[in-house]
Amino acid sequence: MRTSVLPLTWHLARSSGRRGLQSQLLAAGAAAVGAFVMLVMIAASLGSGTRADHTAWRTPQADKHGTAVQALATTYVRHEPLTVVSLAQLPDRAATPAPPGLNAFPKKGEVYVSPALAELLHKLPASQLADRLPKVSSYGTIGAAGLASPDELVAVVGRAPTDPAMSKAAAEGASWFDGGQSARAVVSGFTGTKASMFTATDQAMALLGVVLLAMPVVVLSSAAGRLGAARREQRLAALRLAGATPRQIIAMTAVEAAAVGTAGALTGALAYAVLLPALAKIPYGVGSWYTGQLWVGPAWFAGVVLAVTALITVSAVSMLRQVATSPLGVAQQANPRRTRMIRLVLFVGALGYIWVSTAGGGQLKAGQLLALLIIFYGAFWLFGPWVVDRLGRIVGRFARRPATLLAARRLSDDPRGAWRTVSGLVLAGFAAGFFSVSLLGSDVSQYRDQVAVTTVGTAEARQAATEARTLLNRAGVTATVTVGSEEDFDSLLGGSPGVIAHVTGGTERIDTAVTALTPVGSGTLPYSQDYAGASDRTTTDRIAQASTATLILSFVLATASAGLTAAANVLDRRRVYGLLRLAGTPLRVLDRARLRETVLPLVALAGGTTAMGVYGSYQLNKAAGAGINTSGAVELVACLVLGALAMFAAIGASRPLLRRVTADPAQSAD
Amino acid sequence: MHSVLAGHGLVKKYGSTTALAGVDVEVRERDSLAIMGPSGSGKSTLLHTLAGIVRPDGGQVLLRGERIDNLGENKLSALRRKRFGFVFQSGQLLPELPAEENVALPLMLEGTPRRQAVKRARRWFAPLGLDGLEGRRPGQLSGGQAQRVAIARALAVEPDVVFADEPTGALDQATSTEVIRLLTSVTREQGAALVMVTHDADVAAHCDHILHVRDGLISNYSQYTVA
Numbered sequence A: 001m002r003t004s005v006l007p008l009t010w011h012l013a014r015s016s017g018r019r020g021l022q023s024q025l026l027a028a029g030a031a032a033v034g035a036f037v038m039l040v041m042i043a044a045s046l047g048s049g050t051r052a053d054h055t056a057w058r059t060p061q062a063d064k065h066g067t068a069v070q071a072l073a074t075t076y077v078r079h080e081p082l083t084v085v086s087l088a089q090l091p092d093r094a095a096t097p098a099p100p101g102l103n104a105f106p107k108k109g110e111v112y113v114s115p116a117l118a119e120l121l122h123k124l125p126a127s128q129l130a131d132r133l134p135k136v137s138s139y140g141t142i143g144a145a146g147l148a149s150p151d152e153l154v155a156v157v158g159r160a161p162t163d164p165a166m167s168k169a170a171a172e173g174a175s176w177f178d179g180g181q182s183a184r185a186v187v188s189g190f191t192g193t194k195a196s197m198f199t200a201t202d203q204a205m206a207l208l209g210v211v212l213l214a215m216p217v218v219v220l221s222s223a224a225g226r227l228g229a230a231r232r233e234q235r236l237a238a239l240r241l242a243g244a245t246p247r248q249i250i251a252m253t254a255v256e257a258a259a260v261g262t263a264g265a266l267t268g269a270l271a272y273a274v275l276l277p278a279l280a281k282i283p284y285g286v287g288s289w290y291t292g293q294l295w296v297g298p299a300w301f302a303g304v305v306l307a308v309t310a311l312i313t314v315s316a317v318s319m320l321r322q323v324a325t326s327p328l329g330v331a332q333q334a335n336p337r338r339t340r341m342i343r344l345v346l347f348v349g350a351l352g353y354i355w356v357s358t359a360g361g362g363q364l365k366a367g368q369l370l371a372l373l374i375i376f377y378g379a380f381w382l383f384g385p386w387v388v389d390r391l392g393r394i395v396g397r398f399a400r401r402p403a404t405l406l407a408a409r410r411l412s413d414d415p416r417g418a419w420r421t422v423s424g425l426v427l428a429g430f431a432a433g434f435f436s437v438s439l440l441g442s443d444v445s446q447y448r449d450q451v452a453v454t455t456v457g458t459a460e461a462r463q464a465a466t467e468a469r470t471l472l473n474r475a476g477v478t479a480t481v482t483v484g485s486e487e488d489f490d491s492l493l494g495g496s497p498g499v500i501a502h503v504t505g506g507t508e509r510i511d512t513a514v515t516a517l518t519p520v521g522s523g524t525l526p527y528s529q530d531y532a533g534a535s536d537r538t539t540t541d542r543i544a545q546a547s548t549a550t551l552i553l554s555f556v557l558a559t560a561s562a563g564l565t566a567a568a569n570v571l572d573r574r575r576v577y578g579l580l581r582l583a584g585t586p587l588r589v590l591d592r593a594r595l596r597e598t599v600l601p602l603v604a605l606a607g608g609t610t611a612m613g614v615y616g617s618y619q620l621n622k623a624a625g626a627g628i629n630t631s632g633a634v635e636l637v638a639c640l641v642l643g644a645l646a647m648f649a650a651i652g653a654s655r656p657l658l659r660r661v662t663a664d665p666a667q668s669a670d
Numbered sequence B: 001m002h003s004v005l006a007g008h009g010l011v012k013k014y015g016s017t018t019a020l021a022g023v024d025v026e027v028r029e030r031d032s033l034a035i036m037g038p039s040g041s042g043k044s045t046l047l048h049t050l051a052g053i054v055r056p057d058g059g060q061v062l063l064r065g066e067r068i069d070n071l072g073e074n075k076l077s078a079l080r081r082k083r084f085g086f087v088f089q090s091g092q093l094l095p096e097l098p099a100e101e102n103v104a105l106p107l108m109l110e111g112t113p114r115r116q117a118v119k120r121a122r123r124w125f126a127p128l129g130l131d132g133l134e135g136r137r138p139g140q141l142s143g144g145q146a147q148r149v150a151i152a153r154a155l156a157v158e159p160d161v162v163f164a165d166e167p168t169g170a171l172d173q174a175t176s177t178e179v180i181r182l183l184t185s186v187t188r189e190q191g192a193a194l195v196m197v198t199h200d201a202d203v204a205a206h207c208d209h210i211l212h213v214r215d216g217l218i219s220n221y222s223q224y225t226v227a
Helices: A002-014 A017-058 A115-123 A202-226 A229-241 A246-274 A298-325 A327-332 A342-359 A366-398 A402-413 A415-436 A458-475 A507-516 A529-572 A574-582 A587-623 A630-652 A655-662 B043-050 B073-083 B099-109 B114-122 B143-156 B173-189
Strands: A068-077 A080-089 A111-113 A153-158 A183-187 A450-454 A479-484 A498-503 B003-014 B017-028 B032-036 B058-063 B084-087 B161-165 B193-197 B209-214 B217-223
Touching (some): A017 A202, A017 A246, A017 A298, A017 A529, A068 A507, A111 A115, A115 A153, A202 A246, A202 A415, A202 A529, A229 A246, A366 A402, A366 A415, A366 A587, A402 A415, A402 B099, A415 A529, A415 A587, A450 A507, A458 A479, A498 A507, A529 A574, A529 A630, A529 A655, A574 A587, A574 A655, A587 A655, B003 B193, B017 B043, B017 B058, B017 B193, B017 B217, B032 B043, B032 B173, B043 B161, B043 B193, B084 B143, B099 B143, B114 B143, B143 B173, B173 B193
Parallel strands (some): A080 A153, B032 B209, B084 B161
Antiparallel strands (some): A068 A183, A111 A153, A450 A498, A479 A498, B003 B017, B003 B058, B209 B217
16 A cells, blocks of 8 residues: 555646635645745845855955055935945065955055946045045945945055054044944954944844744745645545545555645745746845855755655654544634633743843853743744634624634634734734834934044144135035044044034935035045934944844745735635525625635734834934824835735635635535 | 516526426425426526526526516626525535624625624524534534524525425434424514425425426325314
8 A cells, every 4th residue: 555655646636626626726835935045045145144254354364465455435315325445555574465346455546346236336426435535536336246246335545554544543443433333453464353333243133133033934834734634634534435544544645744834935945046036136234145145055945945845744654643643623613712821821931031031131051042932932922812802702792793603613613723823913913013113323414514533632623624615615515623522422522633514405415515524524434414423323234224124024834824824714714605605694794704804813913913013113213202103104114004905816816716616505406 | 465576487497408498396485385396407507597696597586576587697696685585405604703693694795784784683693503612613513503593594584485405414313303393483473484405304294385397397295184
């Protein structure tokens, strides 16, 4: 019989008819979505690491036997960071190797720019950008090896070692706002390991997304495995009667589920591979990607396909085991899957433990953080079904319409199932809700319309002020120039000596002022509000981006889960639905009930945690005297509305299936 | 007694197979009619045609003298909901609803407020021997109890006709007798007519009339005098 399992499975799968095929297609579709989402998130995480590595060469690695001076500086144009790496070969020293992306070490007066910067230099007037760099007849191009993203603005400038831009003073950074945007050292090569500030947190944030999405992918794959439980139950009964052993039936189910899972997961993985160029266009952090950065490699590729397939197979077999052990229990759901109060107690206990563990304020190790994250996640998985159960009972008690009553009873009947569909959105919703409207970090809005230049001392500052007025006047910028006081730590100079130009006009004027004032700082680049807020903003922006991306992908998974579960329920409950229709029950009542089954926990749980996140963030913003990140809020609302609509559409997509499987239930000659 | 439901010259074909070949049938108030016949004889098709589930290719179906076979799908659906009750072999109860809500559901679908619908539904539990089982779910009921809940649900809307398709097909002999007695007596008490398909002669014997169908035609018609 062992050898007959495969051909018999193939024969039964082929002869399972249109409904069997529908189940298999839905399961394969779910596997495809799961594999696709997981590969995309892993790609984002690995790619972020690769990108960070590509920026490490820009931060100089000091070597007392070095051969060249390297200075890193950052300036902003159109609110985007432009990284300027200045290099000077020291005389009488060995030749320094070429930096990544360049063919040779740049000679004095040579300027290499990234393709995106070259485009911008071409687009903007020289007075707003090009004049910040040494004048050259033509720019060289920095290759992909030296860039994290095709959108990055980077310039490599060859200078003399005596150039003010290479001085130690210039390298100390503009002020205490610097946060790693400036650095200088004598180097012997480009072996730096410290990633650019703009890419350093990307991988951690993407990894957080992977962690948050792992469980929804497991849920989706499990749902795919459970699909067609009723059909398998019938098959089990028929085959048992025909003399097959439970082991053979389980083997057949495993083979079928594995085949469907592999086909689906492989389709999803191939879709990921085919869509790589399109995926690479999605900006994250410093911008879009080089396609190769998003390729996860054959090991991850195969690993994800195998993992998704294994999940589906295990889920299908475990479901069959339940059927084999207690067919009536599964088919009729004799006892509602009640949740107990202990879940609430454990949830509160877990949150209490997390609070106590983090209350000390000390730095936690990565392992401890991971453990707390797992506890936090686990706590929600305990708590979620309990809330769904209570929600079902409360709504069931007060429901006035049949559809609401049906939905509420379904929630109480299987709270874990309803929770699984929306679970991914609950945590992602909280994170996205919190960070998308957050304006955390130093508030630098008071520096809007200001451009600052630091000087060596106060005397130099007075001279610089005179020069600045002349330069700004010549550039056509209306501005008031003041000399900064060393005691004034609240100014854009942050207590450093220098001048501040209060510029009238918008972004273009600020860019013009920064460009015009470049010669003033004796090597130190002028800076604006963007520079001052970069450090904090980069971190919060990345978290917000990662949270929103996670929320979007959670919606993709939840949409697939909801659609799949809805279709599976229709197929598994077609008899009762058919008889209800036959007795005159309007199908719109069943449709509404099926929709409300998802809407209720979605609004109560995912909506609730998202609102909690927004409220918490708003209160923190308020305490810091800031408002709300309006664009982030709009993005969040758009994401929520579109995601919810997609979920409802996915559930609605099984409407024709409901009509089809319940149509003409009496079509026989009897 | 007045005719409640009548079928005249009913014809129904499925491709080249003729399920009904011109059947005439009439059911009066409080009457119970059993339709019997071998597999594929057309007995279920006849029940479904009379109940407005299947549209006949020829002939007419009249409910209290009004033609119903030419109504649109929505009107037919509403008619089935309001004026007919249905009892099937099994699997007709929603597993997540307690028994009383299963019975109340058709009333709620008709717009009866939930509290009132449940109150009306509960009235059926004692007469059908279901006292104390109002809160149980179908999975927690025996086969006989589930069928009695289904009968309660069919009668809750106070229908003109109750249609039963093999209502005892999944029950043992003793339970079957108990259920069929209840079905026929309660239906009669409510003033409704009963049309039932069965293959079991003992079950059919509880009805006022037995109609035998073979090859889409009535082959025999018997009438019992029920005490």
